[in-house]
Amino acid sequence: MLTIKDVAKQANVSEGTVDRVIHNRGGVSKKTEQKILRILQENNFKLNPIASALALKKKYVIATLVPKFDRENVFWESPHMGIMKALSEVESYGIQIKDHSFDQFDTDSYLSEFERILKTRPDVVILVPMFIEQTKEIANRLDHEGIPYMFLNIDLEGLNNICFIGQDSYMGGYVAGKLMCLSLGKGDGCVTVRTRSNITNYHAIYKRMEGFNRYLESSCENKIVNLDLKVDNLNDTGTVKETLEKFLIDNVHIKGIYVPSSRTSVIAECLDVAFHKRVKIIGFDTTPQNIHCMERDQIQFLISQRSFNQGYEAVRTMSDYLIHRKTPVKRIYSPIQIIMKENLAYNDRNKLSFQSENAKVG
Amino acid sequence: MLTIKDVAKQANVSEGTVDRVIHNRGGVSKKTEQKILRILQENNFKLNPIASALALKKKYVIATLVPKFDRENVFWESPHMGIMKALSEVESYGIQIKDHSFDQFDTDSYLSEFERILKTRPDVVILVPMFIEQTKEIANRLDHEGIPYMFLNIDLEGLNNICFIGQDSYMGGYVAGKLMCLSLGKGDGCVTVRTRSNITNYHAIYKRMEGFNRYLESSCENKIVNLDLKVDNLNDTGTVKETLEKFLIDNVHIKGIYVPSSRTSVIAECLDVAFHKRVKIIGFDTTPQNIHCMERDQIQFLISQRSFNQGYEAVRTMSDYLIHRKTPVKRIYSPIQIIMKENLAYNDRNKLSFQSENAKVG
DNA sequence: ATAAAAAGTGTGTGCGTACACGAAAATCTG
DNA sequence: CAGATTTTCGTGTACGCACACACTTTTTAT
Numbered sequence: 001m002l003t004i005k006d007v008a009k010q011a012n013v014s015e016g017t018v019d020r021v022i023h024n025r026g027g028v029s030k031k032t033e034q035k036i037l038r039i040l041q042e043n044n045f046k047l048n049p050i051a052s053a054l055a056l057k058k059k060y061v062i063a064t065l066v067p068k069f070d071r072e073n074v075f076w077e078s079p080h081m082g083i084m085k086a087l088s089e090v091e092s093y094g095i096q097i098k099d100h101s102f103d104q105f106d107t108d109s110y111l112s113e114f115e116r117i118l119k120t121r122p123d124v125v126i127l128v129p130m131f132i133e134q135t136k137e138i139a140n141r142l143d144h145e146g147i148p149y150m151f152l153n154i155d156l157e158g159l160n161n162i163c164f165i166g167q168d169s170y171m172g173g174y175v176a177g178k179l180m181c182l183s184l185g186k187g188d189g190c191v192t193v194r195t196r197s198n199i200t201n202y203h204a205i206y207k208r209m210e211g212f213n214r215y216l217e218s219s220c221e222n223k224i225v226n227l228d229l230k231v232d233n234l235n236d237t238g239t240v241k242e243t244l245e246k247f248l249i250d251n252v253h254i255k256g257i258y259v260p261s262s263r264t265s266v267i268a269e270c271l272d273v274a275f276h277k278r279v280k281i282i283g284f285d286t287t288p289q290n291i292h293c294m295e296r297d298q299i300q301f302l303i304s305q306r307s308f309n310q311g312y313e314a315v316r317t318m319s320d321y322l323i324h325r326k327t328p329v330k331r332i333y334s335p336i337q338i339i340m341k342e343n344l345a346y347n348d349r350n351k352l353s354f355q356s357e358n359a360k361v362g
Numbered sequence: 363m364l365t366i367k368d369v370a371k372q373a374n375v376s377e378g379t380v381d382r383v384i385h386n387r388g389g390v391s392k393k394t395e396q397k398i399l400r401i402l403q404e405n406n407f408k409l410n411p412i413a414s415a416l417a418l419k420k421k422y423v424i425a426t427l428v429p430k431f432d433r434e435n436v437f438w439e440s441p442h443m444g445i446m447k448a449l450s451e452v453e454s455y456g457i458q459i460k461d462h463s464f465d466q467f468d469t470d471s472y473l474s475e476f477e478r479i480l481k482t483r484p485d486v487v488i489l490v491p492m493f494i495e496q497t498k499e500i501a502n503r504l505d506h507e508g509i510p511y512m513f514l515n516i517d518l519e520g521l522n523n524i525c526f527i528g529q530d531s532y533m534g535g536y537v538a539g540k541l542m543c544l545s546l547g548k549g550d551g552c553v554t555v556r557t558r559s560n561i562t563n564y565h566a567i568y569k570r571m572e573g574f575n576r577y578l579e580s581s582c583e584n585k586i587v588n589l590d591l592k593v594d595n596l597n598d599t600g601t602v603k604e605t606l607e608k609f610l611i612d613n614v615h616i617k618g619i620y621v622p623s624s625r626t627s628v629i630a631e632c633l634d635v636a637f638h639k640r641v642k643i644i645g646f647d648t649t650p651q652n653i654h655c656m657e658r659d660q661i662q663f664l665i666s667q668r669s670f671n672q673g674y675e676a677v678r679t680m681s682d683y684l685i686h687r688k689t690p691v692k693r694i695y696s697p698i699q700i701i702m703k704e705n706l707a708y709n710d711r712n713k714l715s716f717q718s719e720n721a722k723v724g
Numbered sequence: 725a726t727a728a729a730a731a732g733t734g735t736g737t738g739c740g741t742a743c744a745c746g747a748a749a750a751t752c753t754g
Numbered sequence: 755c756a757g758a759t760t761t762t763c764g765t766g767t768a769c770g771c772a773c774a775c776a777c778t779t780t781t782t783a784t
Contacts, residue, residue: 004740014765019741029763050454051739053412054770092412168708175704182544215704336705342537342577343698346530365771376733381773391731391781413771416738 002043011036022047053323059094060322062315063122065113066152067104067130072235074287075262075307076104076128079153082311083126085354090319097315098122107131114138118145123322125149126314129156132203148321152314153307154204155331162321163328165314167305167336173208173260175336176282177215179301180256181224183280189225190256191247193267195234208260208284226258227251234266241270248275257281265289268298286339286347294341304337308348364405373398384409415685421456422684424677425484427475428514429466429492434597436649437624437669438466438490441515444673445488447716452681459677460484469493476500480507485684487511488676491518494565510683514676515669516566517693524683525690527676529667529698535570535622537698538644539577541663542618543586545642551587552618553609555629557596570622570646588620589613596628603632610637619643627651630660648701648709656703666699670710 004022008015013032020028021036028036039045064083069076080099087097100117102109111134117125118141125142129135129151139159142149150163180190192209216226229247231240244267248254257279259267264283268290271279280300283290285307293299313332320326339347366384370377375394382390383398390398401407426445431438442461449459462479464471473496479487480503487504491497491513501521504511512525542552554571578588591609593602606629610616619641621629626645630652633641642662645652647669655661675694682688701709 003738015740016742016766017764020764023741025742027763032763048416048454048739050412050415051770052741054410054416054772055739055741057741057770092410171704171708175702178702178704185547333708335699335708335710337697338700338702338705340537340540340700342533342540343700346533346695346697348697366773367771377772378734378774379732382732385773387774389731394731410771413738414773416740416770417772417774419738419773 001048002045003048007036007039007043007045010039053093056094056323059096060124060319061096061098061120061122062318062322063117063120063125064097064099064152065110065117065125065127066099066101066311067128068101073104073263074289075285076101078287078307079128079311079314081354082308082313083315084311085308086312086315086319090315093319093323095315095319095322102130104130107134110134111138114141122147124318126152126318128152129154129159132156135159150314150318150328153305153310156203163317163330163332165310165317165332165334167334169204169207170211170214172284172303172305172336173211173213174215175211175338176208176258176260176284176301176303177212178219179338180212180258180280180282181216181220181222183282183300184222184224184255186222187253188222188255189227189251189253190258191227191229191251191254192258192260193229193231193244195231195261195263205260212258212260224256227254234263237266237270240266244270245272245275248279255279259283262287262290264299264302265293268293271298286344291344294339294344297341300340302339304339304347305334306337306348307334308354310334363410364407365410369398369401369405369407372401415455418456418685421458422486422681423458423460423482423484424680424684425479425482425487426459426461426514427472427479427487427489428461428463428673429490430463435466435625436651437647438463440649440669441490441673441676443716444670444675445677446673447670448674448677448681452677455681455685457677457681457684464492466492469496472496473500476503484509486680488514488680490514491516491521494518497521512676512680512690515667515672518565525679525692525694527672527679527694527696529696531566531569532573532576534646534665534667534698535573535575536577537573537700538570538620538622538646538663538665539574540581541700542574542620542642542644543578543582543584545644545662546584546586546617548584549615550584550617551589551613551615552620553589553591553613553616554620554622555591555593555606557593557623557625567622574620574622586618589616596625599628599632602628606632607634607637610641617641621645624649624652626661626664627655630655633660648706653706656701656706659703662702664701666701666709667696668699668710669696670716672696 004015004018008018011018013036017028017032018036021033066080067076069080083097083099098120100113102113110131125147127149135156143160148162150165151161153166155164155166184190192212213226216224231243234240255278257267259281262285264281268281276298281298282301283299284303286302286304290299290302294302317328321328366377366380370380373380379390379394380398383395428442429438431442445459445461460482462475464475472493487509489511497518505522510524512527513523515528517526517528546552554574575588578586593605596602617640619629621643624647626643627649630643638660643660644663645661646665648664648666652661652664656664679690683690
């Protein structure tokens with residue numbers, strides 16, 4: 001492998017001059033520059049990224065703004081772990097992460113946590129744009145301050161984010177629709193369970209419903225009819241159970257339940273065995289609770305989005321952007337994974353191995 | 363971040379001594395060692411992997427032995443690209459790759475290429491154990507020479523490989539069985555297409571058939587019967603078409619075709635439109651040809667295994683093993699991905715982005 | 725006291741980065 | 755046009771951190 005020293009020797013200049021040519025720092029005569037560039041190209045010179053990283057003592061700060069996770073809402077733990085995994089890989093390149101979290105049901109906490117971020121003046125921000133209006137405001141401020149930002153998991157259009165990493169929600173719903181059609185027979189129907197508490201994260205949920213309905217209308221041979229059931233509060237399992245079972249008793253042709261959110265397990269767990277024999281549940285994301293239900297045959301399909309990887313890639317992408325000035329593509333779509341009991345165990349190995357690594361340390 | 367220098371200062375010894383404690387090189391009195399270890403632990407000291415990599419000028423050679431790919435058998439291109447992608451990431455750590463390939467229908471080329479590998483005396487070998495008997499011989503030789511080796515994509519039991527990376531073929535078939543059941547109705551049947559030319563790669567194919575049959579027997583409500591159809595030579599599309607269409611005409615209840623190999627497209631492409639309306643095809647791997655068929659609704663499902671990632675992870679795992687002495691887990695299972703037309707586009711982004719990166723350069 | 729083994733030190737190396745500084749050329753001043 | 759000043763071009767080198775080998779000092783055995 002050719003080194004800067006070698007190039008310098010060949011060009012009869014010093015290492016410093018070669019370095020300045022490589023990084024376009026100026027202060028080199030055109031003649032020398034051409035000569036050096038020629039040597040670089042002819043030998044297909046590549047910087048040794050290791051040595052480069054070591055010498056580069058510049059520090060970068062990435063701020064993250066991601067919803068809190070807790071026992072009830074565990075989904076966001078996974079991207080957060082991905083972020084931490086990526087951090088462990090890039091921190092020796094001078095990348096620091098200041099992670100901030102907010103209550104996904106409270107716009108104020110979203111904004112106030114953002115204010116804190118601004119004060120620390122990070123180099124870039126990775127955020128989950130949970131609320132539309134507030135995000136517009138935030139984006140505006142960031143544009144004004146000249147701080148680049150990327151959206152994680154949720155996509156909002158018309159803003160100047162340099163990148164989005166996440167699933168195409170519409171197609172996620174579309175795939176769910178196909179799976180529902182496959183699972184049901186002629187004359188069967190299904191129901192979409194909507195929760196008021198999820199209106200905050202309206203965009204993704206809405207797109208998932210839209211895609212689902214579109215498939216049912218356009219491509220389903222059996223002409224399956226999809227009804228709508230509103231549930232007020234998912235934490236009040238008693239009422240959920242009551243509402244749902246009453247609905248199922250009133251509508252005997254319903255053989256499928258579609259839950260366009262990651263809290264599918266709440267629906268699955270409140271149903272009695274008899275109903276599980278009758279209805280297939282299709283939902284989203286492989287949270288521990290959902291996995292638990294799936295293992296016990298209470299959930300038929302989950303559409304998963306490698307959320308661990310989303311966090312991981314977000315940080316890696318931003319690090320590349322900061323260190324190597326590599327502008328990312330505008331949208332990085334996560335795969336639409338179809339998870340069922342039989343392939344569940346082979347999913348998300350990255351996350352699992354990261355967990356066990358950390359377990360060893362702690 | 364604490365450095366070796368800091369630790370040395372704290373412990374009143376030189377950097378060299380700290381280094382020897384960290385790497386257990388010996389030559390340090392117990393007293394000093396304890397003192398240093400205490401400081402390391404208390405401050406949760408971690409080596410700077412960047413500096414470490416730079417200082418370590420040891421070179422490692424990884425030899426790979428993977429089937430050739432060409433227009434007819436394009437599957438193996440994908441793991442090979444993964445290998446190259448990983449190489450680009452680790453070559454500055456002193457990792458070199460000598461890649462060797464063999465004809466997957468010719469045991470002699472397998473063995474002779476292996477002989478060449480042995481002569482170069484690599485530090486480790488990554489190989490696709492395509493032939494059982496010959497692989498036993500190879501494994502023996504490697505054991506004898508003390509060269510560690512790992513299996514890629516195909517698993518053979520009872521040998522001393524330090525690791526296997528690939529799919530659980532049995533479960534892959536099992537999942538295919540479930541998808542077949544979902545796709546067919548009561549009274550329908552399906553057929554498994556076997557090719558003689560694939561007997562070489564007997565193991566994986568066999569396991570896929572086994573898993574498929576097991577699902578049909580044990581868990582399929584509709585009691586779908588699976589027949590067997592042998593096809594001599596997949597390259598002779600005329601005969602394949604004839605055999606297959608005759609079979610389908612003779613067995614009108616057959617509504618599904620199961621192809622337990624990556625050359626699913628060959629079957630799909632030889633069928634006339636009329637048959638495509640009637641039968642659903644389920645196969646393996648997202649080769650360009652298979653993708654092409656799927657986009658045109660000629661293939662219903664593909665079980666995919668992230669083969670690009672298999673190659674990638676194989677090299678990364680071995681690099682970790684060589685550089686950090688990190689012993690890998692015995693089996694690293696790839697996900698069992700369910701691919702259909704609707705989620706096809708979101709699959710294997712890694713591979714695509716690697717392709718486009720290389721396109722820019724070339 | 726001397727040899728031998730053990731313990732510990734000092735330093736050059738890997739490679740790119742960036743700054744302080746030197747040299748040469750170009751521009752300006754009277 | 756001599757001399758001073760600025761600009762342009764280029765050099766030299768300390769630094770980041772771990773590694774490993776040659777070397778010196780201390781301890782132990784003889």
